[in-house]
Amino acid sequence: MKVATICKNRKTLVVTSPLIKKLYFSLIETVLPFEIDWLLIEGGEQAKSLDSLVNIWEYMARNGFDRSSIVIVIEGGSVGDMVGFAASTYMRGIDWINIPTTLLAQVDSSIGGKTSINIPAGKNLVGSFHLPLITICDFDFLSSLDIVELKQGLVEIVKIAWVYNLQLFDYLKCNIEKIDDVKDPIVLENLAGDAIRSKVSIISKDFKDVSGLRAILNFGHTLAHALEASTDYSIRHGDAVLVGMLFDLGLSVRYDKLTTTCAKELVNIIEKIGLPELKGVDIETITSLMAKDKKNTGNLISFITTSEKGKAGVKLLPINEVERLVREFFLDPLKFALINY
Numbered sequence: 001m002k003v004a005t006i007c008k009n010r011k012t013l014v015v016t017s018p019l020i021k022k023l024y025f026s027l028i029e030t031v032l033p034f035e036i037d038w039l040l041i042e043g044g045e046q047a048k049s050l051d052s053l054v055n056i057w058e059y060m061a062r063n064g065f066d067r068s069s070i071v072i073v074i075e076g077g078s079v080g081d082m083v084g085f086a087a088s089t090y091m092r093g094i095d096w097i098n099i100p101t102t103l104l105a106q107v108d109s110s111i112g113g114k115t116s117i118n119i120p121a122g123k124n125l126v127g128s129f130h131l132p133l134i135t136i137c138d139f140d141f142l143s144s145l146d147i148v149e150l151k152q153g154l155v156e157i158v159k160i161a162w163v164y165n166l167q168l169f170d171y172l173k174c175n176i177e178k179i180d181d182v183k184d185p186i187v188l189e190n191l192a193g194d195a196i197r198s199k200v201s202i203i204s205k206d207f208k209d210v211s212g213l214r215a216i217l218n219f220g221h222t223l224a225h226a227l228e229a230s231t232d233y234s235i236r237h238g239d240a241v242l243v244g245m246l247f248d249l250g251l252s253v254r255y256d257k258l259t260t261t262c263a264k265e266l267v268n269i270i271e272k273i274g275l276p277e278l279k280g281v282d283i284e285t286i287t288s289l290m291a292k293d294k295k296n297t298g299n300l301i302s303f304i305t306t307s308e309k310g311k312a313g314v315k316l317l318p319i320n321e322v323e324r325l326v327r328e329f330f331l332d333p334l335k336f337a338l339i340n341y
């Protein structure tokens with residue numbers, strides 16, 4: 001169904017950044033050829049805040065938005081997560097449409113209806129499940145992303161391939177030397193299309209994250225979220241997941257009988273994408289943030305391990321053991337991922 005048909009006779013708010021409005025005004029006008037209100041906020045992780053949320057609620061309340069109104073977000077995963085949460089809470093929930101503009105948002109965050117903001121105690125700690133009416137992935141938006149941004153999305157593609165889609169993983173393994181070709185529209189469409197289909201397949205079987213299937217998408221994410229929050233989000237989400245995947249690989253080798261030969265296949269890809277600089281990491285802060293992760297059970301911290309490629313499950317570990325492992329990990333992350341003590 002066309003966006004114009006969905007929005008007919010409904011007050012419509014478009015939330016985007018000044019950057020996206022400037023770069024893609026004519027593209028947006030062709031997708032949304034009807035009267036809209038614009039609300040501009042800066043893109044990036046800082047958008048996932050209570051202040052941004054209040055800003056949207058207030059704007060809608062002051063400008064006559066009611067329960068039949070609709071919100072359209074056109075930005076990356078950060079603004080997308082926050083606007084989805086604003087839509088899920090304004091007047092107890094109104095409709096929204098997601099038009100993701102980064103690779104990461106197109107292959108991951110825009111699929112599955114998880115919305116959230118960050119609070120000082122941790123990342124994504126407040127949120128809801130609220131599916132958009134539709135998600136529109138237009139690869140034309142990606143033309144302004146540099147290779148650093150594209151790699152953020154590539155990380156989530158690698159993650160879903162490792163835990164769920166072996167064919168996609170083999171493709172990545174064989175083509176990793178040409179990684180900068182991710183800019184090539186055909187390569188991009190193949191990779192992104194495959195990753196999107198995998199995520200949709202998982203979400204359709206476990207939307208509310210209860211059976212354990214959707215949980216496998218958290219591979220690498222427990223350490224990643226703590227790392228992001230501990231550095232005040234100066235490490236990007238994709239980069240943090242790259243580091244977190246090495247940690248969960250090391251746990252897989254130690255606790256889940258993953259062979260180091262198999263682990264090496266993923267390590268090679270991670271090395272090729274390129275780890276971020278990890279200076280001044282505060283182990284105690286990271287461990288205490290991990291202890292507050294919403295996926296935990298009681299005093300046990302939740303991780304995803306893989307016994308082999310494509311076979312992932314939850315591993316719960318006590319906090320004192322996690323602290324010891326995190327210390328060991330940051331001495332030499334690559335070694336940690338491959339050595340079974």
Ligand SMILES: NC(=O)c1ccc[n+]([C@@H]2O[C@H](COP(=O)([O-])OP(=O)(O)OC[C@H]3O[C@@H](n4cnc5c(N)ncnc54)[C@H](O)[C@@H]3O)[C@@H](O)[C@H]2O)c1
Nearest residue numbers: 043044045076077078101102104105109114141144145237
């Ligand atoms: N809801 C979920 O299931 C889910 C899944 C994975 C990740 N996430 C979340 O997604 C967020 C990361 O999203 P992201 O990687 O899209 O980054 P982002 O949204 O933080 O955007 C990064 C930067 O790119 C800019 N940008 C956006 N589109 C652009 C374009 N087309 N051209 C040039 N610049 C552009 C933004 O303005 C911003 O400055 C994290 O908060 C993460 O927690 C959510």
